[in-house]
Amino acid sequence: MSDLFAAARLDQYAPRPLADRMRPQHLSEVVGQDHLVGSDGALSRLIESGSLGSLVFWGPPGTGKTTVARLLAGETKLHFEQISAIFSGVSDLKKLFEAARARRSMGQGTLLFVDEIHRFNRAQLDAFLPVMEDGTITLVGATTENPSFELNAALLSRARVMIFRALDEAAIAQLLARAEEIEGRKLPLDEEARASLARMADGDGRAALTLAEEVWRSAKPGEVFDAAQLQEIVQRRAPIYDKGQEGHYNLISALHKTIRGSDPDAALYYLARMLDAGEDRLFIARRLVRAAIEDIGIADPQALVVANAAKDAFDFLGSPEGELALAQAAVYLATAPKSNAVYTAFKAATRVAKEHGSLMPPKTILNAPTRLMKGEGYGAGYRYDHDEPDAFSGQDFWPEKLGRQTFYRPTGRGLEARITERLARWAELREERRAEDRSARRGSRAAKD
Template identity: 80%
Template sequence: MPDLFASAGGDAPRPLADRLRPTRLDEVVGQEHLTGEGGALTRLLRGRSLGSLIFWGPPGTGKTTVARLLAQGTDLHFEQISAIFSGVAELRKVFEAARGRRAAGRATLLFVDEIHRFNRAQLDAFLPVMEDGTITLVGATTENPSFELNAALLSRARVLVFRALDEAALAGLLHRAEAATGQPLPLDAEARAALVRMADGDGRAILTLAEEVWRSARDGEILDAALLQDLVQRRAPVYDKAQEGHYNLISALHKTIRGSDPDAALYYLCRMLDAGEDRLFIARRLVRAAVEDIGLADPQALAVANAAKEAFDFLGSPEGELALAQAAVYLATAPKSNALYTAYKAATRTAKEHGSLPPPRTILNAPTKLMRRLGYGEGYRYDHDEPDAFSGQDYWPERLGRQSFYRPGERGFERRVAERMAWWAEERARREADEG
C-alpha cells in the first residue's frame, strides 16, 4: 500500500492526528457543549476576551487544539509547556518573556499541559502573573482539578469539562481521515466498530490506530475484527491506578453490589482486573461492602469476602481472580442492610459527645476490698443463672440512660435478630415493672 502520510516536498511524514488538527473551533468534534452555538468557548471567542481556564478531560479530546484556537481567535501569543518537563527555573523564563511581550503590547496565552503534575509551590508561582495580566493561563489536566490543583489557583480560573469522544464522534474522525488520505480503511463493519471501541473515547488514539491499519494491511486485504486485534494489539484502558479512574471504578463496583446488580458488579470488577488494578485493593473493598452494606442481614457475607481474599493469596493470578468474582456476585445477591453501619456511626457519635461516663458500678469488677466496699459489682446478676439466660439488667451509664443504636431490618438473618431483640425488650420491660 502506498505511503499515505508522506509530506509534499520530501519533508518528514506528519502523523495523521497532526494533519487533521482542526483549524476552526467548529471543526473540533465531540465537545459541542463547549464549541456549539451558545457553548462556553464559542461565547469566549465572540467576546474576544479570555480569562484563565482549566480544561479537564481525558486524553485525545482536543484540549491542546482548543487552546491554540483560542489564542488565534483572540490574537494572543501562544506559549506551550508541559508540567512533566518544566520546573520553576523554566517558569521564570516563560514569565519574563511574557512580561516583555506585554510591554510591547501583546498578551500571552500560556498553555500548561498536565498542569496537575506541578506541586503546590509551582502552582503558587502562577498566581501573581495571572493577577497582573502577564499571562492568560489555560491548564489541561486529565485528573479532577478539585483534588489536584490548589484552591487559590482554582479561584482565579474557570473549569471547563471536556468529554470522552462518543462513537459517533470517533466514526466521524475516521471518515475525515479517509477523505484526507483518499483511501477507505480496509476493515469490515465489525472490525470498524471494534476499532472505534479500541480508541476508548480518544480522538488522537483512533487516528493513530487508523494509521497502523493502513500500514499493516496488504493490498486488497479486508481485515476482520480478530485480525485487526492481532495487527494493532489492544490499546490499554484509560485508567490510572493512583488517580481518579481508580476511585471511580472501585466506587462503581461498591455501588453495584449495594444495588444488588451482580452483572454490573462483575463488569466493573473485570474492568479493574483488566486494567491491572491491585487485586488486594479490590478484595479489601469487597470486605468493606460485606460489613457496610450487608452486615447481619447475611453474616456469611463477611466470611465469603475474607475467603476470597485468602483464596487469591493462595492461588494468585489469574486463577485467584475467580474467587474475587465469586465474592462480588455473592455480595451483590445477598440481602442488604446498613443497620449495623448506621448503629456504629450513631454509637461513635454518642461516645464522643458524652465523654468519659463511668459504667454503672453493678458491672464493674471488684478485685480489691476497697472496691467491694465502694459497691463495685454489687447486685450484678450472672445472665447464665437467670431464666432464659437473660437478666434484663441496665448496663448504661446513669447520666446517659438507655440508648438505641442498632435497629435490624426485615431482610435476611436480621429478621431473626429483630425478633430476638423485640423479645428481650419486652422481657426487660416486664421485669423492670415487676421489680418496680
C-alpha cells in the same frame, strides 16, 4: 540548525503522524466537544464576549485540549506559548513571564498553554497567580486529573474549568471518515471491525488515528480485516486507567455502589474492568470486605466470611484462577440482603461516647477483686443471665447519668428480621423484669415498715 531547516520549510517533507496532519485549523473542525466549541458552546460564548480569561481544560487524553488552546489563541489574537509541566521548572516560567511582560508593553497579549499542569507542585502553581491577576498571561492549563484534587484553590479561584468529554463512537467515526478523505483511501475494515476499532480507541481521538495508521500499514492490496484480525494486528490498546489517580477511585467506587445497589451484573462489569486494567487484586479484595461489613452486615453475616475467603483464595491461587474467587464474592455480596444498621449504630455510639466522656458503668456489672471494692458495692446485685429465665436478666447496664440508649435498629431483611423479633421479645422481658423488681422493692419496704 533546526531553526534554519524550519525557516527553509524543509520540515514539511518530514513524515508526520496522521493525528498531527489532521489537527483542526478552526474550532468548527473540533469533533466531540460541541458543548464547548459549538455555536452555543461555553468557549464560543467567551470568544464572542471578547473576554477569555484563564481556563483549565480537564478531560481524557486525545480529546482536543491542546488543539483548542492553540485555536483559541488565534481566535483572540493572543501570542501562543506552550510548555509541559513535566519538563519545565520555575526558571522556565520566569523567562516566559518576562517575555510576556515585554509583549504586553507593546500591546500583545500572551496565551500560555501548560500541558499536564497537575504535575506542577504548589510553589510552581503559586508562581502563576500574580501574572494571571495583572493580565500578563492568559493561562490555559490542561489536565487529565480532577482539578479539585490536583490544583490548589488559589489557582482554581482565578480560572474557569472547562470539561472535555471522551469522544463517543459517532465522533470517532467522524474522525475516521476525515482521515480517509486525507489519505484518499478507505480503511481496509469490514463494518464490525470498524466499530471495534472505534471502541478500542476508548474515547481518544489520537488513539483512533494511530490505530487507523497501523491498519493501513498492515494491509496488503485488496485485503479487508474482520474484527478478530484487527485485534491480532493492533494488539488492542490497553484501557485508560491510572491506578494512582481518579480512574482508580472512580471504578472502585462504582464496584462498591453496584454491590450496595444489588446489581451483580454491573458489579461483575466494573470488577472485570479493574482486573483487566491491572488493578491490585488485594485492593479489590479489601473493598469487598469493606462492602460486606458496611452494606450487608448482620443481614447476612456469611457475607464477611465469603469476602475474607475470597481474599485468602486469591492469596493461595494467584492470577488468573484466584480472580474467580473475587468474582464469586462480588456476586454473593451484590445478591445478599442489605443492611447498614450496624454501621450507623456504631457511628452513633461513637458520637455519644465522645460527647459524654468517661462515665462510670453501673457498679452492678463491675468486678470486685478486692475487699475494698466489694465494700464499695462493686458487683453487688449482679445477676448471671444464664441462671435467669430465658437466659435474660433484664438488668440496666447503662451509666446512670446517660440512661438507656438505642443505637442498633435492625432492618427487616435477612437475618436481621429474626434479630428484630428477638430484640422486641427482650424489650418485653426487660419491662417484665423491671416490674418484678419494683414490686419486690415495694414488698421489701412494706415488710420493714
